[in-house]
Amino acid sequence: MELNRNFQRLAPSYLFSGVGRKVAAFAEKHPDVELTRLGIGDVTLPLASPVVQALHRAADEMARPETFRGYGPEQGYPFARRAVRDQYARRGVLVEEEEIFLSDGAKSDLGGWMDLFGPDNVARVPDPGYPVYGDISLMAGHPVRFVQGTRENGFLPGPDGQDGDIIYLCSPGNPTGAVYTRAQLTAWVEYALERGAVILFDAAYEAFIRDDTLPRSIFEIEGARRCAVEIGSLSKSAGFTGLRFGYTVVPRQLECRGVRLRDLWLRRQSTKYNGVPYPVQRAAQAALSDAGRAACMQAVAYYRANAQTLRRALKGTGVFCCGGENSPYVWMQCPGGMDSWQFFDYLLERARIVGTPGAGFGPGGEGYFRLTGFGDKEATCAAAQRLRDAVLAAG
Amino acid sequence: MELNRNFQRLAPSYLFSGVGRKVAAFAEKHPDVELTRLGIGDVTLPLASPVVQALHRAADEMARPETFRGYGPEQGYPFARRAVRDQYARRGVLVEEEEIFLSDGAKSDLGGWMDLFGPDNVARVPDPGYPVYGDISLMAGHPVRFVQGTRENGFLPGPDGQDGDIIYLCSPGNPTGAVYTRAQLTAWVEYALERGAVILFDAAYEAFIRDDTLPRSIFEIEGARRCAVEIGSLSKSAGFTGLRFGYTVVPRQLECRGVRLRDLWLRRQSTKYNGVPYPVQRAAQAALSDAGRAACMQAVAYYRANAQTLRRALKGTGVFCCGGENSPYVWMQCPGGMDSWQFFDYLLERARIVGTPGAGFGPGGEGYFRLTGFGDKEATCAAAQRLRDAVLAAG
Known part of the structure; x- marks a missing residue:
């Protein structure tokens, strides 16, 4: 029996396990601090x-x-x-x-x-x-x-x-x-x-x-x-x-x-x-169906509005960003020359926000960061202000 | 772009389409004749x-x-x-x-x-x-x-x-x-x-x-x-x-x-x-769960009893058969030297039973035939008698 050798070409993905480990360590150190999870790529609203x-x-x-x-x-x-x-x-x-x-x-x-x-x-x-x-x-x-x-x-x-x-x-x-x-x-x-x-x-x-x-x-x-x-x-x-x-x-x-x-x-x-x-x-x-699409598009609009909120928060901060207008994702450059994981740590510590390091999406993602609109509206609005402050402080 | 050439090694499967075509032709010729479908490999009882x-x-x-x-x-x-x-x-x-x-x-x-x-x-x-x-x-x-x-x-x-x-x-x-x-x-x-x-x-x-x-x-x-x-x-x-x-x-x-x-x-x-x-x-x-297994095993017993009925009908006819005791399937030799498709036609015409030609399961299935216990109990009992008569007449 010969195994498919191409599996050896795969790099192990530590992206989400790495995020999970860091978040768990933070939570243990700061049991009373509430985190806003903007790293999530999963929907949160119930079915229509x-x-x-x-x-x-x-x-x-x-x-x-x-x-x-x-x-x-x-x-x-x-x-x-x-x-x-x-x-x-x-x-x-x-x-x-x-x-x-x-x-x-x-x-x-x-x-x-x-x-x-x-x-x-x-x-x-x-x-x-x-x-x-x-x-x-x-x-x-x-x-x-x-x-x-x-x-x-x-x-x-x-x-x-x-x-x-x-x-x-x-x-x-x-x-x-x-x-x-x-x-x-x-x-x-x-x-x-x-x-x-x-x-x-x-x-x-x-x-x-x-x-x-x-x-x-x-x-x-x-x-x-x-x-x-x-x-x-x-x-x-x-x-x-x-x-x-x-x-x-x-x-x-x-x-x-x-x-x-x-x-x-x-x-x-x-x-x-x-x-x-x-x-x-x-x-x-x-x-x-007509009724289904109407209900589902409300959820899509909700997530997109969250992404727009995050995008707006970055306006005028001088960091490059894209997405968030026609997408649930906002993609931003890490401020202050930080790499993806440095900015992950920085944002976690300073703004109590969990995002996703861009380096997890390939070498071209290094130095970038992903935020998503799949969270709760009020929490996202509050987090947007903390994000802006943190980015300005880092720049 | 090169396609995966191994797809050329696959033989097209005409088994169930062949069965469907023959059954449709029979139904058109004999619109009033009710067929018993013992070829089906799918469950028929509702969920527990x-x-x-x-x-x-x-x-x-x-x-x-x-x-x-x-x-x-x-x-x-x-x-x-x-x-x-x-x-x-x-x-x-x-x-x-x-x-x-x-x-x-x-x-x-x-x-x-x-x-x-x-x-x-x-x-x-x-x-x-x-x-x-x-x-x-x-x-x-x-x-x-x-x-x-x-x-x-x-x-x-x-x-x-x-x-x-x-x-x-x-x-x-x-x-x-x-x-x-x-x-x-x-x-x-x-x-x-x-x-x-x-x-x-x-x-x-x-x-x-x-x-x-x-x-x-x-x-x-x-x-x-x-x-x-x-x-x-x-x-x-x-x-x-x-x-x-x-x-x-x-x-x-x-x-x-x-x-x-x-x-x-x-x-x-x-x-x-x-x-x-x-x-x-x-x-x-x-x-x-306990309740679920009890209900599901009733359905399993029902299908198996149907298969046993078919198996018993072949007893003493002189044709080889296996399965049907610990399985929903009965596997039988075609009587009278018929090949799988000849017996399919014979059983359809003579006994109004739809089965599955063994040749559809590989060259070693030629000359054999599959019947299943997934049908209705009464219909299967009645079909079993017709099966027995047809086999005896062919032998």
């Missing part, structure tokens, strides 16, 4: 009422022989796939039911796509970026080259002339909150079409975009149906991090050397996956 | 009441800010892992909480294990057997060699002296319903320990075992903790095919060249998976 009602109805259906459901269709129930399709249609993006594959979330889908590609393909991974992109590529044996986000390009790097076969794009970005413009995404689509590359477009945060000129789907870009796959999720848009619902859209036109990737993905999913729980598919349908 | 109540309670928890749950622990909530651990303990098998990884089912877990092994490992796949074992191995690039089930070995093949690195074992077996004895599993464990092979033990049907002398877990066998992983599921034991809950037990002692497979699996799962929905984990906890 239409979603909860759908869960109850589905549970009752599963209790009666006439309405019980066992194995469902491999791609997902038509009612749920149609709900995703209609969500796209409302924004003028036409995707077909057969192009939509439901899943338990973006991590599973991204990971699953590694099965479709030969190991020699070069993966282009945003740095800073969601660590999963690099890790799944390394596990599968791909050479990994960073696409460098910088202050100069607003953490929205474009094609850099280097080779690439698998292109990860995330917009609005995690951790940066930066959103690609139509022109910037067009450049990536043209690059992919020219090279025969495949874009894996992570749209997990699209619901946070309120600027109508910004694209919410890669399929708003001409030619994307021939080079891109889009991965979506209800985790952040409808609070489904504990319910698990995502989807991948694989356009019919997406081919590599005459092979339709939709057919390969269907083969992969029907062999290695058994579908989303029936109650969760009903919950997703409810979240995407 | 404690499970439904748990789903309702979890939905209510998700509706309130104080009790809402977002991302859960990567391996699963302690309450659910402990429920699995306690289920093992009741049978005298000691597994630790940290050795249990919850998932959405056996297909995902089996598929995920392919990530851990280098491509040159030889996969030993039971023939006839669950087609997923071969497909996931081929996709990952492994050489695949069958382990041959035959009438002579009662469809319980042992080690055959050939090489093997990844050993798939399923007991009670699908499609054969045959159950390995302690001595037979011991031979496999000794083989694996000697060769440094890893056994992937699929225990999806263990709840159907009523003969106390038969092992329900590979970990009842001495030495298995050093060479085996066990994959379990509530799909058939608690009717969770539409709810999705499974688990993999990776013993601490399982190592390859000094690397603990538990650690690799944790890395794989935390990178490519986000956990089981919270309500489903609560449902699983309920299914594994």
Whole structure:
């Protein structure tokens, strides 16, 4: 037995365990001090009422022989796939039911796509970026080259002339909150079409975009149906991090050397996956209904307003920041020349705020810091003032 | 971009679509004839009441800010892992909480294990057997060699002296319903320990075992903790095919060249998976509680009794059959020298019974046929008599 040696290429991730350890040590030293947790990347508001009602109805259906459901269709129930399709249609993006594959979330889908590609393909991974992109590529044996986000390009790097076969794009970005413009995404689509590359477009945060000129789907870009796959999720848009619902859209036109990737993905999913729980598919349908969307968008607006509060607090302090306008994330430069972990300690000690060191998102994140809007409104407002004071004192 | 060429090694599976097409054609020709579907591999009884109540309670928890749950622990909530651990303990098998990884089912877990092994490992796949074992191995690039089930070995093949690195074992077996004895599993464990092979033990049907002398877990066998992983599921034991809950037990002692497979699996799962929905984990906890098990075992007994009815109907007809005693499946030789599809047509036309052609489970299944106990009791009893008549007429 030979193990997959590519696991040796993975660096252990100490990001959140490191944060946890430091927070625990602080709490022990200062048992009476209340911390504001702005490092959290998880939703905190409860599920919307239409979603909860759908869960109850589905549970009752599963209790009666006439309405019980066992194995469902491999791609997902038509009612749920149609709900995703209609969500796209409302924004003028036409995707077909057969192009939509439901899943338990973006991590599973991204990971699953590694099965479709030969190991020699070069993966282009945003740095800073969601660590999963690099890790799944390394596990599968791909050479990994960073696409460098910088202050100069607003953490929205474009094609850099280097080779690439698998292109990860995330917009609005995690951790940066930066959103690609139509022109910037067009450049990536043209690059992919020219090279025969495949874009894996992570749209997990699209619901946070309120600027109508910004694209919410890669399929708003001409030619994307021939080079891109889009991965979506209800985790952040409808609070489904504990319910698990995502989807991948694989356009019919997406081919590599005459092979339709939709057919390969269907083969992969029907062999290695058994579908989303029936109650969760009903919950997703409810979240995407008119009443559900209205309720969910209130939560999205709440989180975004928190992020805007943090962003405003940094105004005039002289530190660079991005995100927070069309995203739950604010990405800031650490003041006073501090590195990510130094600023983590500083902010914890001085402002009683827990954030996330940017270095945890790749080498390009060193010297930066992520704050999120997923906390409580009043606590975030109070923390924003302490953040501003701390940044000014450090500058 | 180069695609994974191993997909070309996969044979398209026409088994269930072929069955569906033939049944539809029959129904069109004979609109008034009622068919009995004994081909189905899915549960039909509704969820047990404690499970439904748990789903309702979890939905209510998700509706309130104080009790809402977002991302859960990567391996699963302690309450659910402990429920699995306690289920093992009741049978005298000691597994630790940290050795249990919850998932959405056996297909995902089996598929995920392919990530851990280098491509040159030889996969030993039971023939006839669950087609997923071969497909996931081929996709990952492994050489695949069958382990041959035959009438002579009662469809319980042992080690055959050939090489093997990844050993798939399923007991009670699908499609054969045959159950390995302690001595037979011991031979496999000794083989694996000697060769440094890893056994992937699929225990999806263990709840159907009523003969106390038969092992329900590979970990009842001495030495298995050093060479085996066990994959379990509530799909058939608690009717969770539409709810999705499974688990993999990776013993601490399982190592390859000094690397603990538990650690690799944790890395794989935390990178490519986000956990089981919270309500489903609560449902699983309920299914594994005293009240839940009592209710679920009634359904298991119902399905098994159906299988026994079918098995009894074949008694004295002269055709070989196995399974049906400790399994929901009955595996029978086709009478009169018919091949699998000929017998399918014959049984459909003559007895109005839909079964599953054995050839769909691998070349070794040709000339055999699978019937299942997942149908309605009265319909199964009536069909059993028609089955017997048809077999006698064909012999």
